[in-house]
Amino acid sequence: MRILREGDCGTALAPDGRGWVPVTFGYRTVRLEETGVDVPNVLVGVDDETGTILIIPSQSTPRLKAARELVKDEVFQVRIPHELEDILVLLADQFGASPSKFTPALLRFYLTEASERRALAVRLVKLSQGPLARGRRGVKLSFRGSSAFTSSVRRTSKAVRGASKSALARGAIIAAKEDLLDGRSPSRTEKMQAVAHAL
């Protein structure tokens, strides 16, 4: 792999119709569009005429990856069976909320409580072993959580046997089905209604 240096020259396609234009490689801060992270000291190809970034060489990828990894610490991501996704959508519908907003709120609700009450964590693990939770995990669930939340999930995983992040999430969805859809917990139903109203 050729390692480029600051000051090296190249060409890039200008976005404004000027065609191929000369660029000079230099170190700049690059913003990652979706995660909103500014990554400093990334080698990029800068348009000699306009001073804008036009290309990023492959040698800069690990730096961008490292910055995303730091942010990923706050992304909660698990894979679940389609059936459990159906339950989440049913629940959101029951509470009059959009699934994309309700699902993270529901999981944060249950997993935060599980980090505070061992009995709930044990229940979630047990539920994750049932047939409904063991289907093919064809759905990726992903949302951002505070570092406090993701830390609390990690603590629960360490404290309770079998309490992987995936098991806790799957168990939480089954617990929500029992508590909220099947009506077994009026108090949790009331709390989730308040959460749904706040979304």
Next chain:
Amino acid sequence: MGFREAKFGLIAALEGGDYVHEAREAQNEKNLLAVGEVTRAFVIGLLRRTKSDDYGSSPHHADASVEVHVFRPMAGAVRWYVKAYFAPDASAVFISVHRS
């Protein structure tokens, strides 16, 4: 440039490390290769499995003389999207690599 030439040209560019990523001030995270979410070996694998039916090309919006190659292979149950073009020196410029 035809399908085979584009496909094997991109594979060669990836294998040789002879590629860059199109960027603006904000890096589009739809280019999973640029941000390290997938490796170049993975993208080479995607290109290798691409059939001619999963390929198309069109002029670049900024310069119609530049042909943008679009590969849409299936990997398992997931369709991927690889979009790139070639610079005058035959190096590759990736626009995006992501799940469809």
